[in-house]
Amino acid sequence: MRLLLTSAGITNPSIEDALVDLLGKPIAESNALFIPTAIYPFPGGAGAAWRAISGQGRSRLAELGWKSLGILELSVLPSIEEAAWVPTVREADALLVGGGDPLFLANWMRQSGVAGLLPKLRSEAVYVGVSAGAIAATSTFVETYTEPPRAADGPLKSEETVFATPEGDVRRTLVTGQGAGLVDFAVIPHFENPQHPDASPANAEIWASRIPAPTYAIDDDTAIKVTDGKVDVISEGRWQLFS
Template sequence: MRALLTSSGIKNGSIHDALVDLLGKPIAEANALFIPTAIYPFPGGAGAAWRAITGQGPSPLAGLGWKSLGVLELTALPSIEEAAWVPTVQEADALLVWGGDPLFLANWMRRSGLTALLPTLRSEAVYVGVSAGSIAAAHTFVETYVDPPRGSDGPLKSEDVVFSTPEGDVDRILVTGQGAGLVDFAVIPHLEHPHHLDASLANAEKWAARIPAPTYAIDDESAISVVDGTATVVSEGHWRLFEP
């Protein structure tokens, strides 16, 4: 399976062209499944999911003009027969994995069976991640929380390190989680974004030091394309690679 891991969706022409290259055909000829699961732990998550699915969200993804677009809700999958949803995933050209809480997403990727299914999908299928969707594609990732997150069914570790925003108004606890292992590196999105104040370059370097794999910190104008295990940065903005 191929991958396009973004910070904030298909934000510019370079990332758009990379998606088309990975698909091997125009977006208008490709069938996609949208996965909104990660957004639900946030206040207003249901409305944010609807806006994202209908292409009205701030990060372009669902509204790119796909031939067909379905919704794959991971929290529903354990309660239905695999025969009802697995063939749909196997036939999709792209899985569009939306942002939100990466720990919540990674947990439901495992519980739903999607994590185990990903390595068996067609080599030309594309996993398209946005923010948490990109974070959860790694084997090991880190994320910050204002309050300690509730446990999941996977490895979870709260670090004794607390990071502050540049203004020092809110402290955040660094947490390590286990993702899908689709790629052999980690992603830190929203680098130096004014609305993600803890994702400064200085903090990204500290986070990356706790990940036993290469870690890409990318801004919203950047993405990482992966084909046959080889990662290529696509960027009209700023990014940084931290080696373990």
């Protein structure tokens, strides 16, 4: 399948053009499934999921004018027959994977069976990841947490690390997790975003040093487009590759 990994969704014409190119047809002729799973661990997650699905969230994704838009909630899939949902995933032109907690998302990608299904989808299908949705597509990723994450979500490694922010040094739990392995590089979203000081250039370098793969730090106006293994950076903003 093809991928478009973003920090904040379809934020500018260049990223939207890349999406249309990956789809091979207009968005208005494409069927999509939205995966809101990653947002639920956060306070107010249910409301945030509704806003994202209804096109009122921070990331422009669901409101692009899809021919049809369905909801795929990963946490319910283990409790229903695969025959009820696998054909729907196989038929979709795009899977829209929203942001939130990448460790929680990656865990449910595995438990639901979606992680194993994704590499088997037709080559024209497009995985569109936003923030955690982009992170979880990779093989190995790193994320920071103010509180230790749930052990049930399967962190590979946790360590206490000090990050520099405009308000001073802060201590975070730096967690290494296992993603779906759809690409052989890693992603750090929200690069140089003041609302995400952990993703400053200096702090992103700390993240990247823990990842055994090339790591792209991308801002909210940047996306990574993957077509048949070929990687292109689509940007109207700033990005950096840590190799």
